[in-house]
Amino acid sequence: MSSLNSNISANARQISLADAADIIGRRFHHEDWKSDDPFALENGIDQAPDREAWTRARHVQDELTSYVTGGWVTAYALADDGVSFTKLPMEWLTNPSFALNIRTGCFMVHIDQWEQIWFDRPELLNALPKAGQPRQKHTFEWDKIIHEGWMFALRQETVPIKAEIVRHLGSWCPENKQAVPDGSLLAKVAKTIVDFLTENKTGWENLKMKRLEAKANE
Known part of the structure; x- marks a missing residue:
């Protein structure tokens, strides 16, 4: 070539x-x-x-x-x-x-x-996942999307960065037959999660430690 x-x-x-x-x-x-x-x-x-x-x-x-x-x-x-x-x-x-x-x-x-x-x-x-149009926003199952965002973040060893959550949800939505919301909307979900976990990092780490201790005692 x-x-x-x-x-x-x-x-x-x-x-x-x-x-x-x-x-x-x-x-x-x-x-x-x-x-x-x-x-x-x-x-x-x-x-x-x-x-x-x-x-x-x-x-x-x-x-x-x-x-x-x-x-x-x-x-x-x-x-x-x-x-x-x-x-x-x-x-x-x-x-x-x-x-x-x-x-x-x-x-x-x-x-x-x-x-x-x-x-x-x-x-x-x-090939790109189809984005939901503004008039279709009510069709997004936001409870599931937000829940998955939180679960992803809580499974990480450290507070994830916003782009990691957006990346995960961008793949998770089509894999679970969900329309992919606009990137700006996913970024807002990610920012809410990251801001909360950053502000409450000690409480989050304690929660994770209790989970590890409970699993070790099973």
């Missing part, structure tokens, strides 16, 4: 990895998503200056990877003419070395061999 020509831009159907990441990021994380979030992945989460940004970026990268490897979204590379696009064969997208890097806009073809990649925009939009 030809290397990326800086004068080549994807057409309306084929979009870059950065554009695909922005679509997914805005869908799940709404106004919290920043176009420079992927740069947080340069280091591991423990070394990341912004843990929230790292978690958002890793979520987006994992989501897009699953869409591609699951066959829901077609991936492309530049053809030999350096202008047109060619579909990547599924065997390239499912072999053990395949990986996406939303920070560099590349995918791994073979071990340590990275190439630029593009995605089918209409297929990506179709």
Whole structure:
């Protein structure tokens, strides 16, 4: 495959990895998503200056990877003419070395061999969980969604960050036949949980300790 020509831009159907990441990021994380979030992945989460940004970026990268490897979204590379696009064969997208890097806009073809990649925009939009429209908000089973958010948070060893809760609920909703609320609404649920647990951290830790002691005495 030809290397990326800086004068080549994807057409309306084929979009870059950065554009695909922005679509997914805005869908799940709404106004919290920043176009420079992927740069947080340069280091591991423990070394990341912004843990929230790292978690958002890793979520987006994992989501897009699953869409591609699951066959829901077609991936492309530049053809030999350096202008047109060619579909990547599924065997390239499912072999053990395949990986996406939303920070560099590349995918791994073979071990340590990275190439630029593009995605089918209409297929990506179709693959995203369908968001509930404002007039349908009453159809969300908020009691179940909020309950799952709390249960997820309470199962963690430390107070989770907001992006972790949004990521979990964004996956949990479609897996449990729930419409996925807008990212801004999930962010509000996550903020309520994180703020409460942060303000009441001692009580939460005591509760978890009592649970561990009770389990040890069973």
